[in-house]
Amino acid sequence: MKALTKTDFHFEGQKNVYHGKVRDVYDINDDVIVMVATDRISAFDVILPKGIPFKGQVLNQIAAKFLDATTDICPNWKLATPDPMVTVGLKCEGFRVEMIIRSILTGSAWRAYKEGCRELCGVKLPEGMKENQRFPEPIITPTTKADEGHDLNISKEEIIAQGIVSAEDYAVMEDYTRRIFQRGQEMAAQRGLILVDTKYEFGKRDGKVYLIDEIHTPDSSRYFYADGYEEKFEKGLPQKQLSKEFVRQWLIEHDFMNEPGQTMPEITDEYAESVSERYIELYEHITGEKFDKTVEEGDIAARIEKNVADYLATRK
Structure with a gap:
């Protein structure tokens, strides 16, 4: 191959x-x-x-x-x-922000929550949540685009205050993010899947905000199978999912999270x-x-x- x-x-x-x-x-x-x-x-x-x-x-x-x-x-x-x-x-002209939207507490957000984090990118998180539990409504947790290494969590207020994105453009991006995510969830549901979380990138051309890059792929999104989701959640079992998370989990199991001293396992x-x-x-x-x-x-x-x-x- x-x-x-x-x-x-x-x-x-x-x-x-x-x-x-x-x-x-x-x-x-x-x-x-x-x-x-x-x-x-x-x-x-x-x-x-x-x-x-x-x-x-x-x-x-x-x-x-x-x-x-x-x-x-x-x-x-x-x-x-x-x-x-x-x-x-x-x-x-791309904005130096990734708009991440989450409907379920999982992945890196769950790892942070488990460690005691109750505020993510300026969004307050309810107490007593469990892994893979739905949020009352989807939350937007943006990151700034780093030149190299990890992207950095940032709040809406910091983005606007630092002049990374204007308040007007951010409002447009936020509106688009929620509506595109809802469309993606509807399309996933038709196929027996749950679109759990994803990220969008936006840019500007001739004064207009455009959606750019990929959307709703397994590299930028996480999908759970709808069938069995509730039962697995109630029993605290891992969800069956289609996303790149299984690659991350495989690396974690092989003691690699790209931290100092760690060696990439053989692929x-x-x-x-x-x-x-x-x-x-x-x-x-x-x-x-x-x-x-x-x-x-x-x-x-x-x-x-x-x-x-x-x-x-x-x-x-």
Whole structure:
């Protein structure tokens, strides 16, 4: 099984390229960006040493589906998906904030709560909550985009006071966040899933706020299976979930949380394939469509380069 873990394309009009943890972003004429979802995988803010076959395709195709399904709520950056692993979209000036919205106390929020935290990003948390319990209503817990390392929790008030985002733009982002999340939850429910939490990124172009980047993928979101959720919660059992959390849990079990002195465990081919299968499982659950593996036959990078070049030629 093949995985695309790095790219080095040279498209016509290319100004620069940014290699992120998972995505490689090519700037074309300071107007559009070509975002390649690679098969890299990251956890605890570190890129794992082995790629996950089909992961980029899963992320890109799920994100495209949800971007298309939310255009009535807010404008987004997507123009086209010329390749299963690529989205081309409008270049926006990104806000240095990630809007994280949570409907259930789990993951890092639960780990903090268990340690005694009762306020998260300026949001007061009720006493006596249990792991995987629903909040009375979804809470927004933003983070600031760090140049490197961990993103930092921050409150709405601090974001506005520090001038990271204006009060007007933040109000728009907050409104969009709640409405897109509600749409995502409705779509997940139709597939027997619960959209537990997710993150959104926004940018600005010509004075207008746009939704940018991916949405509702297993890298940016957590899904539980609806069937059995209540019973498992009442019994204090772990929820069956579709998200990247299972990778984090595997790393924790192997004594790795990217802390000083810790060593990354070996990622075997068998483990990489099992992660790939979990990503495909989520794709098929959330989209209701059969996943097409045939696109990874042949030279992946050459296919992407041709598909993107052909698309960009149509924009001239």
